[in-house]
Amino acid sequence: MTRFLRTPDFTLAAIALLxxxxxxxATSGNLLSAGTLGAFFRFLAVPVVIxxxxxxxxxxxxxxxxxxxxxxxxxxxxxWLMLEAGLPAPVAVLAALALGLGVGLINGLLVxxxxxxxxxxxxxxxxxxxxxxxxxxxxxxxxxxxxxxRAFGRASVLGxxxxxxxxxxxxxLVGWFFARTVAGRRLLASGGSPFAARLSGISNxxxxxxxxxxxxxxxxxxxxxxxxxxxSVNASIGDDLLLPSFAAPIIGGVALAGGMVSVTGxxxxxxxxxxxxxxxxQFGINPRWIDLIxxxxxLGAVLLGTVRQRLHDRGSTA
Amino acid sequence: xxxxxxxxxxxxxxxxxxxxRIPWWANPRVGLVILLILLIAxxxxxxxxxxxxxxxxxxxxxxxxxxxxxxxxxLMVLSLGHMNMAVGRMAxxxxxxxxxxxxxxxxxxxxxxxxxxxxxxxxxxxxGLIISRTGVNSFVVTLAMDFALVGLITILYTSVTDGVAFxxxxxxxxxxxxxxxxxxxxxxxxxPRIPLVVPFAxxxxxxxxxxxxxxxxxxxxxMTGANIKAAExxxxxxxxxxxxxxxxxxxxxxxxxxxxxxNNGAFxxxxxxxxxxxxxxxxxxxxxxLAGGAVSVLGTVLGATLTQVIYKGLNLxxxxxxxxxxxxxxxxxxxxxxxxxxxxIAERRGAKL
Numbered sequence: 001m002t003r004f005l006r007t008p009d010f011t012l013a014a015i016a017l018l019x020x021x022x023x024x025x026a027t028s029g030n031l032l033s034a035g036t037l038g039a040f041f042r043f044l045a046v047p048v049v050i051x052x053x054x055x056x057x058x059x060x061x062x063x064x065x066x067x068x069x070x071x072x073x074x075x076x077x078x079x080w081l082m083l084e085a086g087l088p089a090p091v092a093v094l095a096a097l098a099l100g101l102g103v104g105l106i107n108g109l110l111v112x113x114x115x116x117x118x119x120x121x122x123x124x125x126x127x128x129x130x131x132x133x134x135x136x137x138x139x140x141x142x143x144x145x146x147x148x149x150r151a152f153g154r155a156s157v158l159g160x161x162x163x164x165x166x167x168x169x170x171x172x173l174v175g176w177f178f179a180r181t182v183a184g185r186r187l188l189a190s191g192g193s194p195f196a197a198r199l200s201g202i203s204n205x206x207x208x209x210x211x212x213x214x215x216x217x218x219x220x221x222x223x224x225x226x227x228x229x230x231x232s233v234n235a236s237i238g239d240d241l242l243l244p245s246f247a248a249p250i251i252g253g254v255a256l257a258g259g260m261v262s263v264t265g266x267x268x269x270x271x272x273x274x275x276x277x278x279x280x281x282q283f284g285i286n287p288r289w290i291d292l293i294x295x296x297x298x299l300g301a302v303l304l305g306t307v308r309q310r311l312h313d314r315g316s317t318a
Numbered sequence: 319x320x321x322x323x324x325x326x327x328x329x330x331x332x333x334x335x336x337x338x339r340i341p342w343w344a345n346p347r348v349g350l351v352i353l354l355i356l357l358i359a360x361x362x363x364x365x366x367x368x369x370x371x372x373x374x375x376x377x378x379x380x381x382x383x384x385x386x387x388x389x390x391x392x393l394m395v396l397s398l399g400h401m402n403m404a405v406g407r408m409a410x411x412x413x414x415x416x417x418x419x420x421x422x423x424x425x426x427x428x429x430x431x432x433x434x435x436x437x438x439x440x441x442x443x444x445x446g447l448i449i450s451r452t453g454v455n456s457f458v459v460t461l462a463m464d465f466a467l468v469g470l471i472t473i474l475y476t477s478v479t480d481g482v483a484f485x486x487x488x489x490x491x492x493x494x495x496x497x498x499x500x501x502x503x504x505x506x507x508x509x510p511r512i513p514l515v516v517p518f519a520x521x522x523x524x525x526x527x528x529x530x531x532x533x534x535x536x537x538x539x540x541m542t543g544a545n546i547k548a549a550e551x552x553x554x555x556x557x558x559x560x561x562x563x564x565x566x567x568x569x570x571x572x573x574x575x576x577x578x579x580x581n582n583g584a585f586x587x588x589x590x591x592x593x594x595x596x597x598x599x600x601x602x603x604x605x606x607x608l609a610g611g612a613v614s615v616l617g618t619v620l621g622a623t624l625t626q627v628i629y630k631g632l633n634l635x636x637x638x639x640x641x642x643x644x645x646x647x648x649x650x651x652x653x654x655x656x657x658x659x660x661x662x663i664a665e666r667r668g669a670k671l
Contacts, residue, residue, distance in 0.1 A: 063457075114655045117608045119401075123598060124650040131644030138640075243465055246458075256455045289473065295466030302454050302462070 012252065012268040019275045027282050038161055040278055042153075045167040045225045046071075047270040050241050051248025052174050053218035055266050058249055059178070060191040060211040061258025062118035066107065066126040067219050067245045072238030073133040074100045074223030079142035079233050082149075089146035096227070097220040103129065104216015108209035118208075134235045143232035153228030163225045168267075170221055175263035177214075187211055192259025247273055247294060251301040272297070346605035346657045350620040353653065354627060361631035368634055371511050376498055378630050379512060380581050383519035386622040387574040388593050389600025390526050393618050394567035396601055397530065398543040398560060399610020400456035404445065405571045405597045406590030407467035412438035412572030414474055417484035417585030427488040435572045441467075442568020446561035456564075475587040483586035487579075494580040515577050522573060527615040529566075539563050544611030599625050599646075603653055624653075 024031045031037065050067055057064040078096035081087045087095075107125055111118045155162045178184040189197040190207035197204055222241075227233055250256070251272065252265025273294055280290045361368040368374055388405065395402045402408075416434030419425045425433070445463055449456045475482055499509025529536035541549040542556045542563075550556050574593065579585045602608070603624060604617020628649055632642050 110651070114651075114658050116654050116658060119608060120598065120602055120654065121651070123595060124647045124654070126647075127595060127643050127650070128647035131640040131642070131647065134638075134640030135644070243461065246461055247465075250458055256457060289469055291469030292466050292473070293469075295462045295464070295469065298462040298465060299448070299459065302458050303448075303452055306452050306454055 009253075009262065009264045009268065012265055012272070016268050016271050016275065019272065023275060023279055023282070030282065031278070034159060036278075037159065038156055040274065041164040042161040042229055043277075044270060044274045045161070045163040045229065046222050046241070047244050047248060047274060048164075048167040048267050049170055049218055049222040049225060050245045051252070051266045051270045052171060052263065053215045053222065054245040055249040055252075055254050055261055055263070056174065056187075056218065057118070057211050057215045058191075058254050058256060059187050059258060059261045060207050061194075061256075062111065062208065062211065063122065063256075064104075064107065064212065064215045065119065065122040065242065066103070066129055067215065067222075068238035068241035069126045069129040069133060070100060070103055070216060070219040070238070071222045071226065071241055072233075072235065073103070073129050073136070074220045075226045075233045075237050076133055076136040076142070076235065078223060078227050079145055080136050082145040083142055089149040092146075093149070093224050096223050097217060100220020100223065101213055101217040104219070105209060105213040107216065108212030111212065112205045112208050118212075133238070137235065139235060141232050141234040145227075149228050150231050153225075153231070161229075163229050166221075166225065170218070171263050171267050174218075178261050178263070183210060188259055188261070190258075244270075244273060247298050251298055253301075269301075346603075346660075347614065347617050347620055349653070349657060349660065350603065350617065350624055354620065354624055357624070357627055357631060361627070361634065365631075365634045368631060374630060374634065376511055376513055378626060380515050380577075381630070382623050382626045383513070383515045384574055384577045384581060385596045385600060385626055386519045386619055387522050387570060387577055388597045389604075389618045389622050390522055390615070391567045391570040391574060392597035393526065393601045393606060393613050393615065394563050394570060395456065396543075396606050396608060397536075397539050397610060397613045398456075398563050399608065400449065400543075400560070400564070401460060401608070402442075402445070402564070402567050402571070402597075403457060403460040403594065404441075404464040404467060405460075405567070405574075406593030407464050407471065408438050408441045408568045408571040409575030409578070409590035409593060410471050410587065411441055411467055412568075413575035413579050413585045413589045414471060414587075416488075416576060416579070418478060420488045420585075421479070421484045421486060425488070427490040430488050431576055434576060435569050438572025438575070439565045439569035442571070443561055443565035445568070446564025449564065450557040450560040471587055482588065483584040487583065487585070491580050492583070495583050515580055518573065518577055522570060523615055523619055526570070530613055530615065535559070535562065540611055540613070543609075596622070596625060599650060603650065605657065 020031075031040070050071060053067045054064060074096040077099055078092045081092040081095055082089060103125070107118075107122055110116070110121045110125070114121065153163055157165060176184075178188060186197070186202045187207050187210060189200065189202055190204045194204045197207070223237075226237060248270040249262075249266045251269035252267075253262050254260060254266065276290055276293055276297070358368070388409070391405050391409075392402055412434045415437040416430040419433045420430045441463075445456075445460050448454065448459050452459075479485070494514045498511045498513050500511045502509055530540060538549070538554045539559050539562070541552070541554055542559045546556055549559075571590075571593075575589050578589050582589070600621035601613070601618045603621030604619070605614045606612065606617060625646065628646060629642065632645060637645070
């Protein structure tokens with residue numbers, strides 16, 4: 001039990017809970033009204049999924065700069081399929097997921113076959129995808145697509161939005177993937193030490209492709225949630241997702257070097273960032289301060305992690 | 319990756335021989351020059367206006383100057399194997415200081431420029447300090463710094479200028495924007511049609527090149543990037559070198575912000591917003607690796623030139639923004655893959671000999 005109390009996840013959970021309670025009091029209960037609470041969790045869904053999307057590639061020691069652009073591209077593609085091609089919503093949703101998976105796999109294959117650093121490859125594909133995203137419908141907005149999908153985006157169960165529950169299910173699946181499946185453990189092994197993984201008979205190349213593919217698939221999930229929850233999409237979707245995609249796993253304690261993941265930490269960190277967002281909306285603070293605060297929080301969290309690691313090392317050597 | 323270490327180990331154990339010379343055609347710089355010539359020929363064939371001095375070549379030189387300096391700012395930290403994700407925002411902060419010093423204190427061009435550069439250098443030094451003292455990945459530190467500065471810059475501009483840009487510019491900025499050396503004559507002899515911002519970029523490139531090639535400081539930065547443990551054991555103060563490289567990166571980013579402000583004709587909050595991608599494009603196309611320990615200033619010059627030629631050419635061909643991005647990305651991937659392929663072929667040939 002004391003061991004659990006010392007985990008970073010517990011610290012994060014405590015901070016998140018404290019922040020939530022303080023904010024609830026500070027807004028004199030306004031935060032807890034059904035409408036505000038629903039909105040709070042509805043717009044938490046995308047940051048959670050996009051954070052996981054980045055976390056999966058961080059697990060193998062890679063980065064995916066194209067997550068935001070890919071989310072926007074998949075969202076635009078899904079809307080296009082429904083409005084212009086006249087396909088039913090479930091087909092469009094599946095197509096968006098498949099598109100995300102496909103682009104992710106291309107990222108992975110490019111990294112493996114060219115041996116170019118993943119940062120550079122995804123920087124290049126990000127630019128390409130941004131062009132494609134704009135190419136779907138130019139500067140115009142898609143709206144008025146499938147009523148069923150939009151109803152799904154607005155629906156709630158027991159006061160919690162369905163899209164948020166979907167994000168939690170996705171988080172659970174990702175956690176299960178890394179904790180229990182062979183493929184997930186292989187990803188972590190490759191990320192932790194490619195050399196040791198290779199000696200153990202694990203194909204690092206396959207791990208890279210799987211991680212990038214999964215990251216793309218999760219970007220597709222984020223796209224579907226965006227399409228369902230927002231009611232209209234245009235070519236700017238995803239532009240503001242790149243930095244939060246890194247913020248969530250990094251605050252959540254995922255190392256950039258690879259070899260480890262923290263699904264709980266990532267979800268809690270996304271929750272924290274959302275709290276800061278809501279604080280801004282509730283008190284009418286200049287939104288620009290929020291960037292400043294989130295930047296400081298990311299840095300603070302990382303510093304705290306380093307200090308904790310040092311204390312831990314000192315404790316174990318003594 | 320593991321294969322490389324194995325080979326390296328056996329090789330160094332057997333004989334301490336020089337690494338096999340890479341044939342000239344595997345040199346990324348040569349590839350870039352050929353690609354440049356081909357693209358210029360292509361664009362000129364499609365649109366003869368591409369070689370029009372006033373319409374294309376003069377603005378092209380201004381653009382290349384800005385993005386060359388942006389690339390150099392990134393190159394400084396790439397030498398360590400680090401990244402500077404805040405390169406655009408450091409440029410913006412630096413430009414803000416320049417505008418502020420001029421607007422509030424009425425300082426002239428030189429004083430504003432110097433104070434702005436110092437501000438950029440201090441921001442870079444702060445990033446370097448955090449990285450070297452805590453050992454946190456440079457990507458995270460500069461990314462968080464970017465987050466923080468995005469907010470700060472908008473707040474500062476709205477509170478000081480009640481707008482997004484300073485209303486006035488120091489005297490001389492207009493000349494930097496519009497004039498070329500052809501406007502300055504000594505008797506009958508006039509200068510070439512080169513914009514006044516070009517010498518700034520050339521000087522920056524020369525200084526950075528000299529730093530890495532001949533100065534002890536630059537060599538020690540490269541050593542730190544190549545192998546920090548070995549550098550530490552050789553008595554190099556690696557922590558100081560990290561701070562210095564980041565400080566120089568911030569300072570050069572500030573210069574890029576100044577040049578862009580000169581080109582745009584305003585110190586505005588939007589400066590640096592488009593810097594991140596080009597900052598990596600120029601050095602990486604030029605053959606600088608993200609791993610650190612080796613840099614190519616000449617490659618950065620060629621990389622910056624290539625990207626701006628492509629932008630300008632596609633612009634002249636009236637491509638839309640989305641297609642522009644698409645092709646830039648594709649060219650980047652193609653150039654990098656070709657480079658990689660050349661390298662692999664060269665290595666195979668070298669192995670057979």
